[in-house]
Amino acid sequence: MAKAEAAEAAAPAGGGKKKLIMILVIVVLLVAVGGGAALMLLKKKPKADEDGEEAVDDHAPQVEVAKAKPGTPPVYMPLEPFTVNLTDQDVDRYAQIGISLEVVDQKTADTLKGYLPSVRSGVLMVLSRKSAADLLSSEGKERLQKEIQREAVRPLGYEVDLDEASEEDTDTAKKKKKKKKKAPLALPVSNVHFSQFIVQ
Template sequence: MAEETEETTETENESDGGSSSNKLLIMIIGVLALLLLISIGIIVWKVLLAAPPQQAQLSEEEKQIQTLKATEANKEIVDEQKEFFFSMAPFVVNLSDQESKHYLKVNIELGVRRKEILDEIEQRNPQVRDIILFVLMNKRFEEINSLAGKKQLKHELISRISNVLRTGTIQTIYLTDFIVQ
């Protein structure tokens, strides 16, 4: 019986020693697997995020050419957004009020996007002035005295003047002087 107890104790010791070596082996394999995953991750990260070789090796001349092209593109955008102005001679008109006499003195500037439209406005100046005079003379004091009335007047003038232009339209109208008596 004593021999049996010794054998069981030796078997238990072997199994304890075996399980601790198994645990150690599993831990080593786990650490190696983790290091392998980290290494693969670093390699993939460097490859994917590396700058394309052609971009990294651009010469100074190529960089200047790209900068020049970008600058030219920006200039074209700015030119498209540029506004040109045509100053009309002042207008002095009687308003169409029946109850009392009111006079309107107004200076108008026409805003357009292209110079060709300015040339056409200059050629058609008598026709444009006639349109403006006709619209102004048919307004009453109450119609143009408020801010909303002035905005409506601008929209009406833009619409009517743009209808006679062939090369483009009026973008905006500026009332640079507006006096009603």
């Protein structure tokens, strides 16, 4: 009888050792997987260049224009002219602006035509937030081109961040240059051209 009791007492102890070993194996595997994931995340962190000023972030896209094939003429997609009231408070002013989008190929132009109401709405929203002073300077026109390009590609799933650094705050602009550079993203709308630009 003493042998039977000893065997019964030993059986659960042996089963407990197996459970303990399995738990340890699972814990070791979880630690290994977590460590591997942490290592991959650390590898993807931006590395500073030799000057220590700029870094590259692989996850955040930067605007880069897609190039058409060499020897092929550019494809232009004219939009109907826009007439909008401007935000000037002292006097009622408006702008009439004709725009043509330069796209990388005819296939992109055909795709973009399906999103034309969204593109026009976005451009109208941009124009309606402008004052005459915003539109009359050459810097204002260049800024407007970038904003229109952003609105033209947004319906296709591209999100473009415009540089928000002001000319007056050069210290802030220098600090922003030291921030991360973003990996380039090729945009299907390569340029925005004005065919008409009247501010009255």
